[in-house]
Amino acid sequence: MIPFVQVMLDPILMDPWHNLSQWIQNGGDDKPTLFAIAHDKPLYEYAGDDAKFNYLFNKAMASDSRLIISVMIEHCKGVFEGLKSLVDVGGGTGTVAKVISNEFPELKCYVLDLPRVVEGLEGSNNLSYVEGDMFKSVPCVDAILLKREDPFYNGNSQLCFHVPST
Numbered sequence: 371m372i373p374f375v376q377v378m379l380d381p382i383l384m385d386p387w388h389n390l391s392q393w394i395q396n397g398g399d400d401k402p403t404l405f406a407i408a409h410d411k412p413l414y415e416y417a418g419d420d421a422k423f424n425y426l427f428n429k430a431m432a433s434d435s436r437l438i439i440s441v442m443i444e445h446c447k448g449v450f451e452g453l454k455s456l457v458d459v460g461g462g463t464g465t466v467a468k469v470i471s472n473e474f475p476e477l478k479c480y481v482l483d484l485p486r487v488v489e490g491l492e493g494s495n496n497l498s499y500v501e502g503d504m505f506k507s508v509p510c511v512d513a514i515l516l517k518r519e520d521p522f523y524n525g526n527s528q529l530c531f532h533v534p535s536t
């Protein structure tokens with residue numbers, strides 16, 4: 371978890387907190403976010419313009435994901451049983467999907483993320499990286515996994531697992 375703590379304490383992510391009162395006075399809405407008030411652009415646009423921050427951020431997400439997926443496999447393995455395909459939307463460098471694809475060799479896993487995050491990453495037999503924008507399209511699959519960090523609201527990870535109805 372060291373990379374996660376390091377990035378959370380980096381001035382790039384700490385500075386936005388100085389704008390908390392302004393953000394609350396604006397109504398506490400998502401737009402602009404605390405991050406955008408401090409840096410004049412949204413988090414992922416900023417990461418796209420700052421290669422060092424992008425690298426540290428992706429590494430931090432991966433370290434947190436190792437913990438989350440190990441707990442998920444230990445306690446919630448059943449949710450994956452019977453699925454033929456799954457996409458981890460905004461799946462970063464694929465830490466979560468790699469573990470799932472190893473545990474379930476018959477399950478076809480996709481990691482959808484922005485081109486700069488997944489470009490050059492190698493998949494495997496049952497794991498593929500897809501460059502794209504989740505707001506435009508996602509692969510057609512049995513289940514959608516969405517794990518997000520939300521340091522600007524409550525500091526928690528949220529993990530959603532959705533099986534679309536047919």
Ligand SMILES: C[S@@+](CC[C@H](N)C(=O)[O-])C[C@H]1O[C@@H](n2cnc3c(N)ncnc32)[C@H](O)[C@@H]1O
Nearest residue numbers: 431432435460461462483484502503504517519
């Ligand atoms: C908070 S990180 C979580 C990463 C990963 N799910 C994890 O938990 O380790 C959010 C991820 O969403 C990706 N992302 C942001 N906007 C996106 C978009 N429009 N389409 C696809 N991915 C996006 C980011 O590049 C980042 O990897």
